[in-house]
Amino acid sequence: MRIDVIGGGPGGLYFAILTKKARPDAQIVVHEQNRADDSFGFGVVFSDDTLDEFLSRDPESYTMIRDRFAYWDDIRIRRQGRDIRCGGNGFAGCARLDLLSVLYSRARQVGVELRFSETIDPATLLDRFADSDLVIACDGINSRIREQFAAEFGPETTLMRNKFAWLGSTRPLPDFTYFFRETAHGIFTAHAYQYRPAGRDSGPISTWVMETTPECWAGHGFDALDEAASARLLETIFAEELEGHSLVTNRSLWRNFPKVTCRQWHAAGKILLLGDAKATAHWSIGSGTKLAMECAIALSDAVVANGQDFAAIAADYESARRTAVEVTQHNAGVSLAWFEHVARSWDMPPMQFANVVMSRAKSITYDNLLLRDPDFVAATDTEFYQTLLAETGIDCRKSRPTPMFTPLKLRELVLANRVVVSPMAQYRATDGVPGDWHLMHYGARGTGGAGLLYIEMTCPSPDARITLGCPGLWNDEQEAGFRRIVDFVHENGDTKVAMQLGHAGRKGSTQLGWEDADHPIARADANWPLVSASPIPWFEGESQIPDELDRAGMDRIKADFVAATERAARAGFDLLELHCAHGYLFASFLSPLTNQRVDGYGGAIENRLRFPLEVFAAMRAVWPAGRPMAVRVSASDWAESGVSEDDLFAIAKAFSEAGCDLVDVSSGQTVPHQQPVYGRMYQVAFSEAVKNELGLKTMCVGAITEAGQVNTIISCRRADLVAVGRPHLTDAQWSLRAAAWYGVKAVSPPLPWLSGASQLLRESAKAREKQMELQRKAKPKRHHLPDAALKEAAQ
Ligand SMILES: Cc1cc2nc3c(=O)[nH]c(=O)nc-3n(C[C@H](O)[C@H](O)[C@H](O)COP(=O)(O)OP(=O)(O)OC[C@H]3O[C@@H](n4cnc5c(N)ncnc54)[C@H](O)[C@@H]3O)c2cc1C
Numbered sequence: 002m003r004i005d006v007i008g009g010g011p012g013g014l015y016f017a018i019l020t021k022k023a024r025p026d027a028q029i030v031v032h033e034q035n036r037a038d039d040s041f042g043f044g045v046v047f048s049d050d051t052l053d054e055f056l057s058r059d060p061e062s063y064t065m066i067r068d069r070f071a072y073w074d075d076i077r078i079r080r081q082g083r084d085i086r087c088g089g090n091g092f093a094g095c096a097r098l099d100l101l102s103v104l105y106s107r108a109r110q111v112g113v114e115l116r117f118s119e120t121i122d123p124a125t126l127l128d129r130f131a132d133s134d135l136v137i138a139c140d141g142i143n144s145r146i147r148e149q150f151a152a153e154f155g156p157e158t159t160l161m162r163n164k165f166a167w168l169g170s171t172r173p174l175p176d177f178t179y180f181f182r183e184t185a186h187g188i189f190t191a192h193a194y195q196y197r198p199a200g201r202d203s204g205p206i207s208t209w210v211m212e213t214t215p216e217c218w219a220g221h222g223f224d225a226l227d228e229a230a231s232a233r234l235l236e237t238i239f240a241e242e243l244e245g246h247s248l249v250t251n252r253s254l255w256r257n258f259p260k261v262t263c264r265q266w267h268a269a270g271k272i273l274l275l276g277d278a279k280a281t282a283h284w285s286i287g288s289g290t291k292l293a294m295e296c297a298i299a300l301s302d303a304v305v306a307n308g309q310d311f312a313a314i315a316a317d318y319e320s321a322r323r324t325a326v327e328v329t330q331h332n333a334g335v336s337l338a339w340f341e342h343v344a345r346s347w348d349m350p351p352m353q354f355a356n357v358v359m360s361r362a363k364s365i366t367y368d369n370l371l372l373r374d375p376d377f378v379a380a381t382d383t384e385f386y387q388t389l390l391a392e393t394g395i396d397c398r399k400s401r402p403t404p405m406f407t408p409l410k411l412r413e414l415v416l417a418n419r420v421v422v423s424p425m426a427q428y429r430a431t432d433g434v435p436g437d438w439h440l441m442h443y444g445a446r447g448t449g450g451a452g453l454l455y456i457e458m459t460c461p462s463p464d465a466r467i468t469l470g471c472p473g474l475w476n477d478e479q480e481a482g483f484r485r486i487v488d489f490v491h492e493n494g495d496t497k498v499a500m501q502l503g504h505a506g507r508k509g510s511t512q513l514g515w516e517d518a519d520h521p522i523a524r525a526d527a528n529w530p531l532v533s534a535s536p537i538p539w540f541e542g543e544s545q546i547p548d549e550l551d552r553a554g555m556d557r558i559k560a561d562f563v564a565a566t567e568r569a570a571r572a573g574f575d576l577l578e579l580h581c582a583h584g585y586l587f588a589s590f591l592s593p594l595t596n597q598r599v600d601g602y603g604g605a606i607e608n609r610l611r612f613p614l615e616v617f618a619a620m621r622a623v624w625p626a627g628r629p630m631a632v633r634v635s636a637s638d639w640a641e642s643g644v645s646e647d648d649l650f651a652i653a654k655a656f657s658e659a660g661c662d663l664v665d666v667s668s669g670q671t672v673p674h675q676q677p678v679y680g681r682m683y684q685v686a687f688s689e690a691v692k693n694e695l696g697l698k699t700m701c702v703g704a705i706t707e708a709g710q711v712n713t714i715i716s717c718r719r720a721d722l723v724a725v726g727r728p729h730l731t732d733a734q735w736s737l738r739a740a741a742w743y744g745v746k747a748v749s750p751p752l753p754w755l756s757g758a759s760q761l762l763r764e765s766a767k768a769r770e771k772q773m774e775l776q777r778k779a780k781p782k783r784h785h786l787p788d789a790a791l792k793e794a795a796q
């Protein structure tokens with residue numbers, strides 16, 4: 002078997018070593034355009050987990066690089082000269098040049114042939130390697146092979162907004178450090194770490210990746226500076242942080258990070274993409290080197306397992322790595338987005354700022370940090386309680402209930418904690434009347450410990466309903482049904498109850514959620530006429546074409562909402578929300594994709610807002626002044642030319658000025674061709690943007706399943722309330738259980754459950770201790786410390 006590897010970077014070399022070890026009979030040749038001692042970049046970073054994997058795969062190369070490591074446990078966040086540390090992180094840095102020379106000598110040792118100064122022309126690749134069984138294309142981020150075979154690989158490259166440059170320095174750094182510096186033009190971040198022990202020889206020992214917005218970069222005139230002058234200017238910006246050391250350049254040019262993805266990783270029956278050539282992950286969550294080497298392991302496994310069966314190799318490789326790569330890319334995207342908007346967190350107190358830096362990429366939550374560094378979490382909580390006291394007069398300094406179990410005040414309403422049962426349609430009403438099912442369902446969730454319980458979308462007239470099973474609030478019987486539920490919840494605990502009023506618009510007259518949702522009711526004569534902002538059906542050719550809502554229709558609908566608001570107030574609801582999300586009537590006005598009107602209600606966002614705002618203002622006028630109101634919005638349509646971030650800010654601001662106390666930030670469901678990017682907490686960034694940019698109170702929702710996530714969101718100022726939907730469908734006492742998990746006694750169960758709740762507290766404390774112990778044991782050992790440091794650590 003003959004394998005040609007194009008590109009002698011860490012990905013290609015590691016693949017060649019592992020494969021040659023497992024298949025000594027294979028002839029493996031690495032072609033590298035540079036000379037052996039040419040190298041760009043400074044250090045590379047590996048986590049303990051990755052090092053464990055290297056140790057198990059090739060102990061020889063692992064041992065060769067281990068003694069060249071700089072190893073650190075703490076992450077340091079230094080903003081404007083003030084330091085915060087978070088421990089328990091376990092990373093090692095190593096010089097890229099050292100890593101490459103170790104991999105070269107190991108490759109030679111196992112019998113891989115290395116050919117330097119040999120540039121492969123992608124156009125002649127198939128002819129040149131006609132006799133090869135496999136060609137591994139790991140020719141880096143600007144891969145010309147990827148572009149040559151673009152029709153098969155289907156690559157997409159997106160340039161990110163911020164400018165960055167890699168530099169080195171002679172300054173030693175005991176920790177992985179984020180330096181933040183504010184200048185007249187904006188904020189600079191330096192992601193800095195030491196990658197080899199100090200004093201071995203002269204030259205740089207730490208990597209400094211500099212990052213800033215294009216505006217700040219241009220404001221300082223970097224666009225007119227060459228590499229050397231740019232480094233000198235950075236030295237003045239980070240003068241205090243560099244402590245007299247200089248910055249060293251090595252192709253340290255400013256660039257925009259390209260996010261590369263490929264539809265498939267194989268082409269021409271013999272070429273496989275590897276490393277940066279195939280997919281890039283922003284360096285702010287770890288190095289591309291790590292990703293390239295992890296993929297090299299999987300590709301080698303696939304080759305060893307399948308011999309010359311190219312289709313099987315390609316399939317195994319993709320199935321082993323595609324999800325992992327996409328998850329890494331997604332997390333990297335979330336992390337880089339935080340750095341692009343660092344200014345939004347700039348006013349935060351020190352611990353909160355450090356906490357946001359630590360948990361920016363979603364994989365580190367409150368509970369992970371508790372495990373890594375409990376003192377860091379305790380200090381963050383203390384600062385949170387102090388801020389809460391200063392801003393609201395609510396004092397949680399002694400009870401320390403964790404951020405998610407602190408109260409929130411909205412007008413005269415005080416919620417006992419930050420967990421909300423999200424509105425969830427039940428499709429169980431008859432003629433819009435809530436019955437026994439609703440009393441049971443909402444009664445259970447209203448006594449399960451959440452601060453606020455939402456009732457599902459309820460409609461102010463029969464033709465405003467989504468389905469025949471949706472509840473309404475247009476007659477006395479419905480009002481009485483809701484009064485029964487609200488009274489029950491109020492009588493049995495602290496949970497408050499919210500009514501969500503909405504109009505289905507073009508998504509009305511459809512089947513129940515568990516039937517063919519969003520499709521017209523099967524019995525043709527049961528359907529009713531629809532209205533929307535514009536006459537665009539939901540499913541082209543199948544759904545009814547709605548009438549464009551005229552002024553008389555707007556007046557009728559507004560009057561219906563006002564009447565329902567009065568009923569909701571009489572029924573005793575504590576908070577009222579207008580549903581302007583998910584493609585229903587008001588959302589159809591807000592989104593440019595569904596509002597194509599040419600009158601004063603279409604066009605610019607100010608116009609698209611007019612009707613929803615008018616209804617909201619009319620409701621606010623009759624809703625009791627002491628009770629808060631909310632609006633649910635779709636922050637993005639997840640479709641081209643949909644609602645933009647500027648639209649979102651305009652919407653949130655306008656409702657707030659009309660008396661809205663809470664922006665409930667959801668997303669999507671406005672058009673059937675949406676392409677949402679799902680993942681845990683996937684909508685939280687929208688809430689965070691509204692909250693930090695406009696200073697408004699927000700609620701977030703979407704794929705939030707763990708208490709640790711809720712605590713992270715609240716303590717990092719990403720939202721004021723967290724709505725939990727699907728988990729509450731099967732677990733009415735989700736909040737009671739979460740409180741018991743943290744040993745928090747602030748959540749009181751209904752009196753008949755007291756003995757069960759105290760048992761839950763005791764058992765949860767034991768279960769939690771056991772789980773943390775297991776997690777501590779599962780943590781990678783510190784065996785990656787170089788021998789000298791290990792001895793020191795043991796003393
Ligand atoms: C300027 C720069 C500085 C960086 N600095 C760092 C750093 O300090 N720390 C860090 O962790 N990461 C750094 N990175 C990122 C890191 O280098 C990559 O993520 C990682 O090396 C990916 O490994 P790879 O094997 O896929 O590709 P690479 O390491 O990029 O290797 C690709 C190799 O292919 C060779 N090649 C390309 N085309 C041909 C051809 N036609 N014929 C033959 N050979 C070819 C190139 O010369 C190169 O050696 C840096 C990236 C850049 C662009």
Ligand SMILES: Cc1cc2nc3c(=O)[nH]c(=O)nc-3n(C[C@H](O)[C@H](O)[C@H](O)COP(=O)(O)O)c2cc1C
Pocket residue numbers: 423424425426427456457458501514580633667702703704705724725726727728
């Ligand atoms: C069965 C079901 C019914 C829903 N009904 C409503 C509703 O009536 N009003 C609303 O605004 N959102 C509704 N949603 C959306 C949820 O409130 C929530 O935003 C969504 O499920 C994401 O949160 P989760 O991941 O915690 O479930 C519904 C979702 C589901 C799954």
